[in-house]
Amino acid sequence: MAQIKIFGYADKISVKPGDTIQFHVSADGTSTAEAHLVRLIHGDEHPHGPGFIEEEIDCVANGTWQVEKQFTQVGAFLEATDPDRKLALDGSITLCAFIWPTWPDVGHRQCLLGRWDNDRNHGYGLGINPSGRLEFWVGCGNEIDYLQAELPLQKQAWYFVAATFDARSGRATLYQEGVVNRYNSLLSKVAPVEYRSHVSEMFRFRQNNLPDTPFLVAGSRDWHALRGHFVSQLYCGKIDRCGVFDRALAREELDAIRAGGKPPSDGMVAYWDTTKGYTDRGIGDLVIDIGPNQLDAKGYNRPVRAQTGYNWNGRNDCFRLAPHEYGGIEFHADAMIDSNWKATKTLELPETLRSGAYAMRVRGGDGEGLAEEYIVFFVRPRTPTARIALLFSTATYLAYANERFATDGQIVQPMAGQPPTISEVDIEIYENPEFGAGCYDTHADGAGVCYTSYRRPMVNMRPKYRIAAFDLPWNFPADLSILAWLEHKGYEYDVLTDEDVHLEGVAAMAPYACILNSTHPEYHSERMLDAHEDYIAGGGRFICMGANSFCCNVAFRDDEPWIMECRKTGGHWIAWAARPGEYYLATTGQMGGIWTGFQRWGQKLVGNTFAGEGFAHSQPYRRMPDSYDPALAWITEGIEGEIIGDFGLGNGGAAGIEIDCYKLGFGTPPNTKIIASSGGHPDNYIAHDEEGAHAHQGFSGTHNYILRADMVYFEAPNNGAVFATGSIAFGSALPVNGFENNVSQLLSNVVDAFIRPGPLSGSNTTRKSTAGLERVAP
Amino acid sequence: MSIDSGIKWRNPLFVWGGKRDVEELPTIPFRSHKEVWERTRRSTTKLNPVGRLRYYYKWPGHGATMWNRLRYWPTRRRVLRVRGEYNPKTLRAEKTIVDKRPIWWVLGLLALAIAPLFTPGDLQNTLLTAGATFGIYAAISLCWMLIMGTAGVFSLATYAVVGTAAFVTALLAVKFALPWWLLPPIGALVGLVFGGIIALPATRLDGFYYALLTLGLNELCRVYFVTSKEFGSANGGLYGARTYIPEEWSQLGQLLLAYYACFGLMLLALLLYRFVNGRRLGRILRMAPEKREAFAEATGVNFRQARVWVFLVSSAALGFIGGFYTSNFGGVAFSIFNFDTVLLGLAMLVIGGVGRAEGAVVGTLIVVFFDQVLNTWGPARFMIIGLIMLLVVLYLRNGLFGIKAQFRAWRDKKKSERRSTRAEKGGELLPEEATETEDKSVIYQRRHDKMTRDHLKTLVSPEIIEEHRHSLNGQHSEALERLLIYFRTRPQVEKYAIMAVERFEGYRIVALSGHRGVAPRVVEDRIYATPDEACHGVFMRRVQDLLES
């Protein structure tokens, strides 16, 4: 019998009691699975900690589920809306497009545009054949006639390509001309490359169209006995303006389009102007047809828009400045933003459910290894009741979703300072593109992955997962150590997610006296950042539990919050680099990259942010003089000696992995105090390159004082306050010795003080807010 | 390995008081990486010019002009298989004729067509007769090639089929005064019946036994026809059929007519060969057996049946040739069943190379030339044919037309042999490989890698290994840090990693594939209890690989 594998996801990540949530499950090797709702309390199975803890919750969905193998359509493409079959042209035809192939020699056929049934060989198509040459083909079922260009296509070069077919004479002609300028392609004009190709041949028959074949851009219809219809022959590369005519255009007419002229209206069936419909606030998935039939094309798996087009000339760096130069739509054969599986179970959550981190545990067979899935979601209260909220960094989870550092990243071993520790599920996602990638990966064609979503299995959001590259719990599993600490200490708390903060802004945060965030609060949309700022300035008390905080700028659409866009630019601390001219988020029109690029350093919000990272052993903190200030003595009350956190489940110390530091030049509030700092990080720790304009020897741990975790504290207006740990390893130190240790003690001191009504002890209580903001914390 | 030098590495992190940071550890004396580079610069290896010269002309690409491609109507086959491509060295757009055989065929057939105009007067008779014989035998060879090469049936009864058809048609022609044009179709019928009979055992018997069987059949035919009164046992053959050659024509005219008629017969045989071998049926049969089975299963094509089909078609064609034989010579001699005829026919196939039409035609040309044109040499010419055949079988893998591929394979083998003897480069790309490398930075990468390895090998010592065991990923001495940075920065292909068999319980060492979709490979069975032990295991493997490289 085949190995049992269970994978699943939920349609929502943040819900309230009484809400309806759908679970989508795919199973290999079994038709039934045992499901049980659980509340997650602790994830990390490290033998020096409390181990994995879950609480089984009664609900109507518990029990045996019928499950089946579900298939996933990977690859981005456009589908034209053509209810009247205007594109089922069976006579003369012209197909034309501006293209920028990224992987012409991938070795299988890529369809650029066509109404082609790849299974039954009906229709017509213009594409790239397995030898990397442009090809035009028509099919009538039992036979295909085809015509290929003279020379293989060059990668990353703009071409204008067309195929014309005169049905009366049977003559088919291919038109291929380079439209390379000084900026838009890989090579300049000094490279002696011949881009042109014009080939003509007589076809024996004309195309025959099936009624239900869709007209696709960047793919073609296919069929499989188990899956039914799907799309194959997926294209890797960019396509700019493209069109279809019902006559064979003359070469001069094609020349005119290539030169940027208006396409002729005579015979035009469709012409997709990829630059139409852009707004200052972003670009949608619909590509507008400016032809007579309005056959707009809809993007599937979110083709990347706002990319430079064939006429980009380097002067403008954003689609908002010059939409007509940004007609490039980029396609990837392995893009995936939604598994689109059938719902396996729909559950109306019990009204009695307390706020927390939950999962639907689904087990097939013995429930070992890949036969066990935890579909994680977060439950907020109907109305906030607790004074404390734990804010889960779901944006960061999305960014890291299904990352493949260990298997794909050559630099990961020198970064980690150790060989990766891979588990079965890492191999599973490495073998199957159906899982999609995260924003730390590149597509197989080499471009970075800029869209990620939670409507697909996210194996590294499972509670027991350990990141292969570093052999540590990472993000969600690590954040559960904070939740377990709250549970252990008996605090009443609610749970929030980044999604709530993005959609509701400060209103989601305001009800709470004190908010703790996660070990790795790295990714924030503008609205999330604004909400944090307003919350703290309005008197909220905020504990930044982790490091690498508030670094990266991401964007969501309001109606599809499960998809996040991320463009990597600026500095070396990026997994991939957005191409020149493609730094702006198509979702919002805002520049992507790091918040540093906007003068919104994390320090301006919580006093410290990214200094650097390393994965050799972690270090303890050593108290700094400010901690002995009697006004701040409450923070370290009950802690003996100078050293804090010389233990931990995260590489043996409370300070390490990724560490943040105080920096006045980056906007740390000047009243900030450093309570303790770590030190003695080995040379495996390398400083963030914004710490110096030039790379130089001496960037690393033993040479560079920047590499430290600063535990900082400052008071904000309206009795607000911030405490920031400056270390990812901090959270993993909490559970050591049954949560009885000086890190736990210190955090208790801070939380107790933060939730106590009234001004903080030792604070300047007479100070009034200058921002004029409502005080939101009671 | 070095002896204990007494040299200590002092840990810069010791002052921070971390629990795992020891004060000092034994290490080795400093060795500069420059030693390796300087040693290499002193190398006196003789350097030769490298790279492959292109000694034949390549047409330029079409650029902006239209390239009108022609097809053989009504197929989608192009008249010449021409591929446009970039010259890998100069980037020039060029055209390469992928398959030059059509050109050679046209030239060769043209030469045969006009050859009679250039025959010297005194040899005209011999040459034209030989030419006619060549036409007929080439046609026979082509059909036989279909049976042997395409259908893969090792039949030696080819001349038995031809002879039988010839004798039957001659008998009928003599008895019923049939016109000449009826003889080939009747022959085809005879061939079909004969073929049908011998096809039955073809699919059941092994190649060798089938060859024996058909050889026996050939002999049986000979004995039957020689002894049978009806077939003119007294005359050495059966003659008297009407031929297509008008008797009132001049001798030259008659010779020319026979020459062109036989030439036409060969063209017909070529067409048949092309039709059977080049279409789907033939393509399936020429696939490798293991592929063929899978294909047959996938498409529902019964390739056993296809073999029989090819066999029957070829047999009918052989019968047709037999009938033509009679209408050409007015009859037929018993010698067609002779064992030497079979052997000569076999020589025609083997010399040219089994499995290709040009092999059959050129092989026939050579044999007929020796047999018919040099007939003044007497029996010596058979010795020569035998010798040629022997040499071909001994030294050539696939006849004369396999020479090119065989030569290339031999040249490549010699090249790699030469390369492997030049071990002093130790991992660097050899100049002749390097010129063929697309990405020139790879050449330097390999050089850098080699230099680095040569230096790192001098750093491996018991002290360093002990240091690693003690501190896997903390702060390290200069020597150990160099080794680790090298190991960790290697490309992903075959790079070691740890696989958690059971978290916190068992780990094993694997090697990454470096290719998406391909799982890591398990490199050893050993299970390590902790990740740290596995990590040191990885280090030891890497050290060993370094020392062995």
Ligand SMILES: [Fe+2]
């Ligand atoms: Fe991060």
